[in-house]
Amino acid sequence: xxxxxxxxxxLPGPLLEAIQRHVDGAYLYIPxxxxxxxxxxxxxxxxxxxxxxxxxxxAAYGDGASVEALAxxxxxxxxxxxxxxxxxxxx
Numbered sequence: 606x607x608x609x610x611x612x613x614x615x616l617p618g619p620l621l622e623a624i625q626r627h628v629d630g631a632y633l634y635i636p637x638x639x640x641x642x643x644x645x646x647x648x649x650x651x652x653x654x655x656x657x658x659x660x661x662x663x664a665a666y667g668d669g670a671s672v673e674a675l676a677x678x679x680x681x682x683x684x685x686x687x688x689x690x691x692x693x694x695x696x
Contacts, residue, residue: 659689666690 612621624633645651662675672690676683 659692662686662689663693 672686
């Protein structure tokens with residue numbers, strides 16, 4: 606569920622009343638069950654896109670591009686580019 610749900614529409618009355626005794630009128634975040642949680646980037650293509658970007662950075666570096674030029678081209682800090690290059694064997 607990505608949108609807010611009206612508690613009075615999804616919770617039984619006694620449960621709603623019990624919650625109101627503790628957090629009357631406040632916003633309450635209810636986390637997902639552990640078995641329903643997704644890792645970062647699983648719900649979209651973020652992981653895939655970052656892997657592709659990092660592969661392109663490593664390829665360009667291998668072809669002679671400087672760290673500074675790659676950082677400017679990808680709007681990253683040189684330190685981040687160095688981390689991407691160092692992580693080559695971990696991906």
